[in-house]
Amino acid sequence: MIRQISLMTLVSVGFIAFNALAFNRTTYFRLTPSDFRHLVTASETLMMNNVSPAGTRKGTVLASPSTNNPNYYYMWVRDAALTMNVVQDRQALFDYVDISLLQQSEPGQVGLGEPKYMSDGSVFTGPWGRPQNDGPALRAITVIGLANRLIDEGNLAYVRSKLYDGKLPTHSLVKADLEYVAAHWQDPNFDLWEESLGQHLYTLLAQRKALQLGSALAKKLNDPQAASFYAAQAQAIDDSLTDFWDPSRGYLVGTIDQQVGPDHTSGLDVSVILAALHSTSGSESFGVTDDRVLATAYALEMAFRNTYRINQIPEFQNLGTAIGRYPEDWYDGYNAKQGVTLGNPWFLATNAYAELYYRANRQFRAQGSIHISALNKVFFEHLTALKGTTFNVGDVYYSGDAKFTAIVNALVTDGDRFLACVKFHANGDNLSEEFNRDTGYMQGAHDLTWSYASMITAVNARP
Numbered sequence: 001m002i003r004q005i006s007l008m009t010l011v012s013v014g015f016i017a018f019n020a021l022a023f024n025r026t027t028y029f030r031l032t033p034s035d036f037r038h039l040v041t042a043s044e045t046l047m048m049n050n051v052s053p054a055g056t057r058k059g060t061v062l063a064s065p066s067t068n069n070p071n072y073y074y075m076w077v078r079d080a081a082l083t084m085n086v087v088q089d090r091q092a093l094f095d096y097v098d099i100s101l102l103q104q105s106e107p108g109q110v111g112l113g114e115p116k117y118m119s120d121g122s123v124f125t126g127p128w129g130r131p132q133n134d135g136p137a138l139r140a141i142t143v144i145g146l147a148n149r150l151i152d153e154g155n156l157a158y159v160r161s162k163l164y165d166g167k168l169p170t171h172s173l174v175k176a177d178l179e180y181v182a183a184h185w186q187d188p189n190f191d192l193w194e195e196s197l198g199q200h201l202y203t204l205l206a207q208r209k210a211l212q213l214g215s216a217l218a219k220k221l222n223d224p225q226a227a228s229f230y231a232a233q234a235q236a237i238d239d240s241l242t243d244f245w246d247p248s249r250g251y252l253v254g255t256i257d258q259q260v261g262p263d264h265t266s267g268l269d270v271s272v273i274l275a276a277l278h279s280t281s282g283s284e285s286f287g288v289t290d291d292r293v294l295a296t297a298y299a300l301e302m303a304f305r306n307t308y309r310i311n312q313i314p315e316f317q318n319l320g321t322a323i324g325r326y327p328e329d330w331y332d333g334y335n336a337k338q339g340v341t342l343g344n345p346w347f348l349a350t351n352a353y354a355e356l357y358y359r360a361n362r363q364f365r366a367q368g369s370i371h372i373s374a375l376n377k378v379f380f381e382h383l384t385a386l387k388g389t390t391f392n393v394g395d396v397y398y399s400g401d402a403k404f405t406a407i408v409n410a411l412v413t414d415g416d417r418f419l420a421c422v423k424f425h426a427n428g429d430n431l432s433e434e435f436n437r438d439t440g441y442m443q444g445a446h447d448l449t450w451s452y453a454s455m456i457t458a459v460n461a462r463p
């Protein structure tokens with residue numbers, strides 16, 4: 001046993017030494033403006049390789065081209081919506097609309113809560129965690145964005161025929177999703193990690209956003225009853241969210257009322273951060289400057305510092321903390337077996353921290369003030385450039401104040417560190433799903449589409 005441990009330690013120390021060498025032992029991996037531009041263009045190309053690739057039905061957004069160990073050669077509703085939300089190409093968006101309409105027309109086992117489809121467009125029928133109700137909400141958010149652009153351009157005919165017909169029963173993509181979301185948001189369902197049955201902050205915030213945007217669209221398209229129904233449901237969701245705040249632990253939990261699923265004792269989950277990014281804008285509740293979100297970001301980052309060995313390696317100290325899904329995670333990118341496998345940091349989660357910090361910078365500057373509260377104080381004090389600074393609860397800093405400037409600048413330099421962490425552990429421009437918690441080497445599905453989408457939104461948010 002002892003020999004085994006020391007052998008394992010030797011092997012991983014070897015890996016780490018190699019990594020550190022390649023890293024030239026520079027103390028801070030500083031990304032240049034041209035690095036940032038390259039990260040976006042390279043990720044765009046690699047992401048688009050997974051959109052309608054040869055051999056798939058047009059409009060397919062593969063989660064990854066990997067066909068075994070793990071098999072990600074499917075179109076997940078969630079991954080596809082998050083990807084198509086950053087795609088500009090009109091034809092690609094129209095193809096996505098068409099395949100989504102086809103998928104909506106297939107009943108499956110749980111209707112629009114079906115999580116994934118085959119590469120020919122048919123529904124996946126094997127056993128899986130279903131329903132996953134974030135899917136229709138995320139798809140609505142993405143497609144409403146397209147609908148609003150088309151309306152601005154005067155292409156009302158397309159919008160009315162394919163996206164929002166204002167009829168019941170409806171044969172249009174967005175209206176069908178909105179009706180489903182409005183009717184089912186209270187149902188227990190599987191989380192974005194496809195493991196836990198319960199109520200999830202990530203899913204509910206996506207549903208709230210879809211219904212808010214849907215209400216505005218319905219109003220624009222002369223469907224006033226739907227507009228007020230969707231707005232009322234969005235408000236009802238909003239009123240239901242108080243239980244996600246755990247006052248005794250001082251952070252937001254990802255899931256409540258969990259009936260099925262793996263150990264989630266800490267309640268900490270990066271899905272709370274993803275929810276702020278994917279489903280809020282401006283100063284909305286649960287947004288990027290909400291002090292509950294910042295308290296959660298801090299608690300989660302500390303948990304991952306303690307959980308992953310790569311976060312404790314001295315040579316990596318100037319890279320941002322490698323972030324995973326949740327501290328108790330067992331899924332190693334291939335299997336999930338309690339006591340056998342262990343979860344790892346994820347690129348999309350680490351990118352999310354960069355995006356959170358960048359967007360918090362922008363939001364604080366737009367607000368023009370930062371209020372120090374008992375909840376956000378530790379978050380500000382942990383920023384690298386502010387080590388040793390103490391903030392007082394109740395203090396307010398305004399733009400122009402030295403402390404305001406120090407905080408917003410520290411958010412950008414620490415945001416950059418998370419991207420430096422990703423760039424360091426990436427294999428060139430390629431991003432898989434995960435990177436090993438001990439060595440930093442990539443593992444899990446290769447060329448994960450969502451990893452690329454998360455890189456693009458992170459860098460684009462950089463002030």
Ligand code: NOJ
Nearest residue numbers: 192193194195331335336
């Ligand atoms: C595959 C799922 O997509 C992943 O989220 C999950 O952790 C594993 N299966 C284990 O259930």
Ligand code: NOJ
Nearest residue numbers: 063076078079192193194
């Ligand atoms: C596993 C992740 O947990 C889930 O969120 C994702 O949809 C699938 N992999 C496909 O990428």
